[in-house]
Amino acid sequence: MQSTVLLVDDDPGILQLVSRYFNLQLPDYGLVTADSGSRAMTQLQNNPDLILLDVNLPDIDGFTLTSQIRTVTSAPIIFLTARVTDADKVRGLGAGGDDYVTKPFSLAELGARIQAHLRRAHWPEKRAQVAAFGDLIINYSAQQVIVNGQPLVLEKKQYQLIEFLSLNPGQVFSREQLYEKLWGFDAAGDARVITEHVRRIRNTFVQAGAVCPIDTVWGVGYRWQN
Incomplete structure (x- = not known):
């Protein structure tokens, strides 16, 4: 079954760039997008398997939005951010995030992280129950x-x-x-x-x-x- 990724970013250039990358390099993944926090909450109806989340959004900060998302889904959340201080990482993890990718980012790295998270979200049956x-x-x-x-x-x-x-x-x-x-x-x-x-x-x-x-x-x- 096709995995769905939700990309939340208010930069049209990022949305277009990542959408093109998915079409060319990750055709087996579905991508849905949102340019605001409110739109992101609406897009959760698509049951995304993973969320790419910009920390700086026009209507809400990504950490607060993460806390709201966690009331709906436990899907892995990867922050897209230029802020990489330890304090930000602690706050992001505390809110329920899973990983960070620093802007500007490599599309190849982003793709590798997405696939790794999705593999681990569907780990096979463990050798001990x-x-x-x-x-x-x-x-x-x-x-x-x-x-x-x-x-x-x-x-x-x-x-x-x-x-x-x-x-x-x-x-x-x-x-x-x-x-x-x-x-x-x-x-x-x-x-x-x-x-x-x-x-x-x-x-x-x-x-x-x-x-x-x-x-x-x-x-x-x-x-x-x-």
């Missing part, structure tokens, strides 16, 4: 993490990070390796989002009264402790 780590239970088929009998509220990328590490217990992965595994495109500068996701996962465990099994190996990366 349920795993237990003390009071922590991971239901891979339901994509659910349960602590002391209560399911945790996690963003999609946070669950995927837990899933990958828990399926490879004891093995140490760098931020770059984790970013490439989850996002599918090796971009070292953006690998810092892994650190923020780990921080938020740990806070969620603390709020649930539990210790997070994700261990920091200083100077190397992260691993899952049994």
